[in-house]
Amino acid sequence: MDYFYTFIALVVAFMIITIIRQKITLAHFFVYFAKLYNERMGARKKLLFDGLNQLKKKRDDGKLHILDVGCGNGANFQFFPAGSEVICIDPNRYFEAILRNNVSQFPDIRASEFHFGRVEDMTDLVKTESVDAVVCTIVLCSVKDVVRGLQEILRVLKPVS
Numbered sequence: 001m002d003y004f005y006t007f008i009a010l011v012v013a014f015m016i017i018t019i020i021r022q023k024i025t026l027a028h029f030f031v032y033f034a035k036l037y038n039e040r041m042g043a044r045k046k047l048l049f050d051g052l053n054q055l056k057k058k059r060d061d062g063k064l065h066i067l068d069v070g071c072g073n074g075a076n077f078q079f080f081p082a083g084s085e086v087i088c089i090d091p092n093r094y095f096e097a098i099l100r101n102n103v104s105q106f107p108d109i110r111a112s113e114f115h116f117g118r119v120e121d122m123t124d125l126v127k128t129e130s131v132d133a134v135v136c137t138i139v140l141c142s143v144k145d146v147v148r149g150l151q152e153i154l155r156v157l158k159p160v161s
């Protein structure tokens, strides 16, 4: 019987180690992928993110509060306007260290918070009507409940007058 429990404990330990390693490997793969993607799509992303500059001009204090959903390694930071405060959310906690290291290249942008979570449930993480913009790039394809995710995005956005 002792052998049986030892065997079960080893299998469980192996499964836990495999899951952790997969998440770490995935995080490092995305770093590589995001670099390639930004090189290829940089010009288009610049155009897409220009809306944030327009929005920033409308803000009296010139500060923009952005929520980056599924932030990954912070690949979007190079497209955010200077002075932005960014809340980052990702279900893979191994991105936090990579992101913090990456965003140190952008001293004009502050990653104010990093939350381990999913877009479908940000209730405890992001206040209602608290952000000016939500950015979500190459993420919705991985979201299980897209409708719920979009409802959450609408909840956290400040109303436009």
Ligand SMILES: C[S@@+](CC[C@H](N)C(=O)[O-])C[C@H]1O[C@@H](n2cnc3c(N)ncnc32)[C@H](O)[C@@H]1O
Binding pocket: 030, 034, 069, 070, 071, 072, 073, 074, 075, 076, 089, 090, 091, 092, 095, 117, 118, 119, 120, 136, 137, 138, 139, 142, 143, 144
């Ligand atoms: C392809 S990466 C894109 C990362 C980054 N947005 C970019 O443009 O490079 C997809 C990211 O979405 C995250 N993700 C997956 N499911 C999610 C969910 N339900 N809510 C929020 N993020 C999610 C993954 O952990 C991963 O960091």
